[in-house]
Amino acid sequence: MRKPCCEKNETNKGAWTKHEDQKLIDYIQKHGEGCWRSIPPAAGLLRCGKSCRLRWVNYLRPDLKRGNFGQDEEDLIIKLHALLGNRWSLIAGRLPGRTDNEVKNYWNTHLKRKLLQMGIDPKNHHIRPTTAKSFFSNNQERNSAEDNNTRVLDSMSGPHPESFAVSGLPDLNL
DNA sequence: AAGGGTGCCAACCGCACTTCG
DNA sequence: ACGAAGTGCGGTTGGCACCCT
DSSP states (O other): OOOOSSOGGGSOOSSOOHHHHHHHHHHHHHHOSOOGGGHHHHHTOOSOHHHHHHHIIIIIOTTOOOSOOOHHHHHHHHHHHHHHSSOHHHHHHTSTTOOHHHHHHHIIIIIHHHHHHTTBOTTTOBBOHHHHHHHHHHHOSOTTTTGGGOBOGGGSOOSOGGGBOTTSSBOOOO
């Protein structure tokens, strides 16, 4: 059995303070992201390396966008999720300034529900005939959508249709 | 005003994968 | 080739904020 990544009784847990954030930012600006395990003692933080990495990647990194997701980002997430499943880090990699945690949270809180309302199964992106019927009858867009359990990649209103290959799948260069 | 319910997001946990000696 | 250590990832949870009654 693997040892825990850090001595839990010797580290802080819970929300990060501004003071801790600043220490981590200062250290990484000086020394770079290097070895996470060595960062907490070197930076004077009572946190485990994992916690530092998570805080930096999800919150402190200077290139993070934050704020609401745009329609184009939303559509891209849905398309990528249809292709990749719950590979959040891969999906986030296609969204500049977004983190896997952010994408995952957004999916679980917004997009999942949105797809369900549209009559789409968020797990496999297949049309769910019962709910889809009412949704599409309102929208008059996909009258034949429920035929043979069609995939819905092409039903999204993505802003970059030119980026899709002939097969209907985006050129993701994964 | 209060309290209960719900949604959201930051952070934790544990497993899987990668790297290194 | 193998095992230990380090890192990354996805699932889950805790707690705060907001809304509704």
